[in-house]
Amino acid sequence: PPAWGRATRQPPGLPLAPCRAFSNNKVLVELDESSGVATMKFKSPPVNSLSLDFLTEFCISLEKLENNRACRGVIFTSAVPKIFSSGLDITEMCGKSPEHYAEFWRAVQEMWLRVYSSNMVTVAAVNGSSPAGGCLVALSCDYRIMVESPKFSIGLNEAQLGIVAPFWFKDTFVNVVGHRVAERSLQLGSLYPAPEAHKLGLVDELVPEEKLQEKAAAVMAQWLALPDHARQLTKSMMRKAVLDRLVAHREEDIQNFISFISKESIQKSLRMYMEMLKKKK
């Protein structure tokens, strides 16, 4: 059975699984059983970076929701002020073993495969900056709402670190903003302030910060008004080609990541970037 793909729901008629809020170290999940909507809050300060721990917990939590028939939609948002997610945790990519790089990269793939192929309606409520892998999480959702402040920016800025976004980041990005904007943005490693991101279609809607959760709930209700089955099949039809491409090249993609990230030049540039981040504090 494939590691990703459409979760089989519990057949109707079984009693509802007992499901209240559950929390672990990195994410906080609340499920409103009356609406069928879960909210998954990222709470890994200071910047919600996507560490191996974070990704593991994220995937376990998402799988729980996916298998819970009381849950039909999930809103991703941040419990950390000013940041949605800073993207992949650079410490996982610096000075580690090839085995570690492989494990980490597989977890990144797994996160994307699960979100992009989720049977649930997925809404990103982007309440802070969202570079690189953080942007990928948002791009993988069905709908993106962002706080309107130009202080918050979003984009796939890997190129600025001397890193190349993998092909499935690119495919996901092209599906959202089209080829021209994706090509330019990826080459420049562009981070767009929320208003510009909205103009490019990178986010679907802007709202004042205090209206974000309310708006996310309203959008979710609109999506959940549709029958699940037709919506899920439609989503799968739209995303299948891009999902299949990673599934077909998953091990190769891991090997590519390992050999790229193991290069001394890349390691050096990541170390310099981390130094710079430390000084910023």
Next chain:
Amino acid sequence: PPAWGRATRQPPGLPLAPCRAFSNNKVLVELDESSGVATMKFKSPPVNSLSLDFLTEFCISLEKLENNRACRGVIFTSAVPKIFSSGLDITEMCGKSPEHYAEFWRAVQEMWLRVYSSNMVTVAAVNGSSPAGGCLVALSCDYRIMVESPKFSIGLNEAQLGIVAPFWFKDTFVNVVGHRVAERSLQLGSLYPAPEAHKLGLVDELVPEEKLQEKAAAVMAQWLALPDHARQLTKSMMRKAVLDRLVAHREEDIQNFISFISKESIQKSLRMYMEMLKKKK
């Protein structure tokens, strides 16, 4: 020889086929031989639904025009007030035999293959609402002009009925509005009022109702100012991949339709929808 594709024109030098208006039960065709432009008016009240009869007559009429060298372009419009076409006739999909479903679906495919691959310039003059299959007809044309009234809406709203738009509806839609808008619209089964449809690129131009035919004729004249041969080859180059995909999977697509539509859950939801429509009257 393929059932679709570039019709062979009569060689020049043969006398013009006698061609005036011809009409049957479902469509009315008028050909202006001086301009080479035909107008095909849908006249199947109350809502121009695409029944098997309608589709059959539509295809025969289109083939006649395609093979008539005096005809270089066709304008599709409605003779029924307020509706362009309501899309596939649900009665054809409800409580019928598998053989009937197969025949019906083949006719739907045939209509799309003929319009999407037509050698003629095709202009949709959308003078009323145009959901689902009605929208597909418009999407398959070279150019879409719609009456500007927000009372008229257009879109592929299949998901609202619990039905999944087939992949070639989706491919045609993506070619017009891009992946992001298509993905969201198909999942939500969105019907867009004309002004919104125009903003999304779903229709190319809006006009007041009284200017529609005049505008369609002007657009047609602009397209016919180009040499036919280069224009036809260009159109074929742009649309070939998507056309080939259905041709390659045509029987499979019919089987998929039969097994989907035969499900009791789908039959039930269609019956409920028909009840609702009856009550609306």
Next chain:
Amino acid sequence: PPAWGRATRQPPGLPLAPCRAFSNNKVLVELDESSGVATMKFKSPPVNSLSLDFLTEFCISLEKLENNRACRGVIFTSAVPKIFSSGLDITEMCGKSPEHYAEFWRAVQEMWLRVYSSNMVTVAAVNGSSPAGGCLVALSCDYRIMVESPKFSIGLNEAQLGIVAPFWFKDTFVNVVGHRVAERSLQLGSLYPAPEAHKLGLVDELVPEEKLQEKAAAVMAQWLALPDHARQLTKSMMRKAVLDRLVAHREEDIQNFISFISKESIQKSLRMYMEMLKKKK
């Protein structure tokens, strides 16, 4: 080794190749070694048409820059007032031998392969009209800046001459403006005045004529602020599918061109077009 693709740079540590301005009959190249930016000016009056001579010199010049590690970016612009490039030289396609057509078409392919796959940052500073092949040069760059005057127009207008743009012109165009706009524009052979071209995304930015070079330099500096390696790999990832398609079908594409252009009907229409151009003068 493929005729196109990523040029191997001189390894660091070798002395800089002596590189000042070099010029030949058709293009003038100036390299600013301090910034690493070359400017290639088309100077083949009256209209910078892409003759076999022009294409040959263009490719040699571009290869020189590509292999010069002091050069990281190139700005294409015109030294002829009011015209960027008028596109393929029709005299090369009229009344010549099949061998000549083959040689010419291979040179057109080569130009596109080199520009579209260049490791350098490529900016088109479009300071005049740019139909057909001239538009292709601009479309193949990373970024397009155009003088804002509506007197200057740009587009793939081949259909107006009864000619079909080849599939790789089309692929490049679709990557820039999307499927719908490309399909309509190619069928109509549309030439867009600069302001309209900007609205469609065909050019990225408009500036007053006197600001063009300054703006091009500023844009180039922005692109060169990124590490070359990641940017080059990203560009290659975005463009590989479309490049590979021509490489795989190159000889077939040449044969297609020869048989198309050798048709008496096409020859006649090209002769008529040339007559018309002469009368215009």
